[in-house]
Amino acid sequence: MQITRTSLSGVLILEPRRHGDARGFFSESWNRRTLLEAGLDLPEFVQDNHSLSAAVDTLRGLHFQSPPHAQGKLVRCGRGRLFDVAVDIRKGSPTYGQWLGEELSFENGRQLWIPAGFLHGFVTREPDTEICYKCTDHYAPECDGAVAWDSLGIDWGLTGAPLLSDKDAVAPGFAEFDSPFIYHDDFEYEARS
16 A cells, blocks of 8 residues: 655545456455554544535535544545545644645545544535545534635635535634644654654
8 A cells, every 4th residue: 555644744645556457456445454564553443434426516525523523534535536625723733724635536546544633625526426434433413513615725626616515605714713623743653654
């Protein structure tokens, strides 16, 4: 598995190997032992989510789940193509308020690891795009939160007006947001290099 560190401390790009032939391919999308051997000790996953977005320019986010039920997410695209975004919201972080985006697709097989303390969102680039992600904590509606998708200067690469949920359409802007996360640069999975 190829592992790439990003400009946001803790956010990683994982690219599992694909073994292909005339029939298609096989890939281990998640293997704890492989990651441990590479020096990455990610938290335990307790929930898998899968969603389908029928239309291009469907934008979901920017979402977070606050402590005590903060979630880290390992995100991949099961079908189609999407632009996935992480935003650092850890108070005191040298990259607080900064974002990065990565194209995830069925074709490229990339995954994005987004630890707790980051906003997450994505926009679809193809019809009938599926996103699949593992979470480190269960969904807790009392800890669910959102920040306006257009309040951080993110270049979403939209081809038209985004298709938003009611929740995302009224989310507060980043300037009004009081983050519940504090920066600690001690991610366990970065301890071994």
